[in-house]
Amino acid sequence: MNTVLARIQGSHNTLARSLGLVVFAGAVLFIASEALGAYNELQLANGAYYFAVLAGLTVLTGLSGQISLGHGALMAVGAYTVALLIGNEQWPLVPALLAAVALTTLVGIAVGAAATRLRGPYLAGATLAFAIGLPALADKYTGTFGGENGLVVNPPTPPSWLGANFPLERWEAWIAGLGALVVLFVMNNLVRSGVGRSFRAVRDDEIAASLCGLRVARVQTLAFVLSAACAGLGGGLLTVVLQLASPGAFQLELSLSLLTAIVLGGLGSLLGAVWGAAVLVLLPSWTNDIAHSFSLSTGVSANMPLAIYGLVLITAMLVWPSGIQGGVRAVVSRVGKRRGPRAKGAAP
Amino acid sequence: MTRFIDLTLNGISTGAVYAAVALALVLTWRATRIVNFAQGGMLMITTFIASSVISTSGSYWLGFAVALVCGLVLGAVVERALMRRVESGAPLNAVIVALGLLILLQALAGMIWGNTPRSFPPAFSIRGYDVGGTHVLFAPNDTFTVLVVIGVAAGLAALFRGTTIGLKMRAAAFQPEVARMLGVRVGRMFTLGWALAALVGSLAGLLVAPAVFVGPNQFDPILIFGFTAAVLGGLDSPVGAVVGGVALGLVLSYVSGYEGASLVTLAALVILIAVLMIRPGGLFSSTQERRV
């Protein structure tokens, strides 16, 4: 970790750029939250914690090449930690979130160390078993984890200096947004640092990477641990926003939709993670709207959102194999090319 | 002691179903290096079709046969129409397409047949055998299940080991480019692999349906445990799929019988991790594959 810090501190240029990026993203979030109504603020909050998770996962899968079907369970670890600490122990918010990150980091070290021995579908199988196995603990220890109903926590109270009428949803959006900004800052620095390069080197060719002196197992574990920490933070923020940590929220579907979101958004890019978070938040409500805009029998319309989701996944992969971000990049470069020669031609 | 025997027999019979699903996944993995998560949806559709045919015609075996034929066709169509476009791309894209297809099929089934699970008739009696005056949990239908899966495994082994088409399929699976240079029509072998896999999958659906009922999401657990079994045995090994399936069925049956059903998924996690830590490529991994 020391070398990581040294590298991050060493590259002032990257650091400044990341800081600029974060300030810009923060400003966008702030303006958005001021302009939006309560429902959309809640969506913004949801998108923010999803982004925190997806940013870690896209680095793990896109840069380090490891497939995880278990990040929903890691989110559950963070979520239950925050719920227990805030609900039972009356911890303040920030220490509770830090504890969630710390605990998922530990879990990530254990899972990540085991994961480095596994490849492709074997890693997918092991993490899938993790995703379905872990929620069983909530059932087994009903007294601690609240069983099927889960744990309810009180909503965070906006500080009094914001005024008595400050909407709760906006406050939640700010908290989750701040968490997302922290992740964005750390990950953006990391991706551009030597650590990010070592991830890519290991993904592209493990043997060559190890011949260059990289410790492949350690690099892969580090990637897993980082993504676990992100998932822990995201899960903790989820508890804060939804005021609930229950096993129903962390079924296998969550892990699968996280994986889907990073591929759909554009694997390996933080902007892709933004797209992915947007898809996770917006697609369900859009598909619902589309389903209800037709007058269909209830059996059909109840299944319509799911059908649309499935179709979107299939067609997206056939049309944009490198995700939304890849599609955007292609369009931008095509527009740029078309503009280029014309500008030249216009010059005398 | 009777309880132990009951749990053992029950474990073998559910394990046989996991083995069948695992075999289906192994067949598609060997053919095209894709883990077909849509298999759960495909076998769900064919079992629904069987259910409809049985209720209209009154003949169980007609429904059974129709489901198998539909499975064969569905597998071939999915490979030709959909998977062929993503086979050569990034592996994750194929996984996402398979997941998308699973979701789409589940939604379509809900639209056509409704979301309420319906019962499905067994091929034979589900009343346990009478052993010395007491009924054991193992019934004639379980015998049928086990025999069918043994038959399928033996049939596949004979096909792969003993026929030229099996030899071509293996060559296409292990070294597609070399197989092509030797005149093997690799694309056809891929389609055949998927068709066979879906056939085996539809069989698994028919066998397990009396126990879990037929509904859009009723087969999710056997997909998950079938995948676990395939990973346990080694995704390249049909023998591994059968051993992994039965082993998983047995362990889960004991855990559920002695410790409670809530621990079943946790037990699956523990076994899988324990096995993969010792053999990262599954129990029956032949070569240490390391693609550079």
Place this chain on the structure above:
Amino acid sequence: MARLEIEKLTTDYGPVRAVDGVTLAVDEGSITTVLGANGAGKTSLLRTISGLERASDGRVRLDGEDILGVPVEDIVRRGLAHVPEGRGVIAELSTEENLRLGGLWRGAEAATLGEIYELFPPLRERRGQLAASLSGGERQMLSIGRALMARPRVLLLDEPSLGLAPLVSAQIMQLISKLAAESELAVLLVEQNARSALSIAHRGVVLNLGRVVADDAAQTLSADEGLRKAYLGF
């Protein structure tokens, strides 16, 4: 008319031109060797001839019949067999299964199998073993034998001596020489080891950066000291 005629064959990998207007010919019963340094385009040339890579331009004729653009699966049916670099033995199959695969499309593999075992006695001893267990020399025999199962008229060989001990490599070269002479086969032999390839070949073609820089009788090439120093390394 030569058995295999290649005319101005060109292959591009994106912006990189791997094979650049190569023209050469191989007569029946003779060996033409393609020489050159790593990256000269030798393997790309073979892969283009057998349809594994798409040509951007040029022609390939086998006994006067155009075979460029024929799908890889059908090339062998037209009489051309390709022994790939690294031998392409399927390690997960047994020796005999590998051999049978070579003749499956003809549907008459059993008869040919005996002949191949006559030609390569060590393979008969190891017929039931997985190809993974074979030595380097045996694997090379297996992959040549498998190609012969198709009874080809043209044989493409990509670096058959790669990674073999000198003695084994010499045996393989002798065998290739015998094959060409006895079965009226046209052999196109790609080799890194120019000296041993020229010792059995009738003609030699030297490639550099995808282009033919010399095309002459093997003996003439061996005698050309400048060429040897510049491209052949002996």
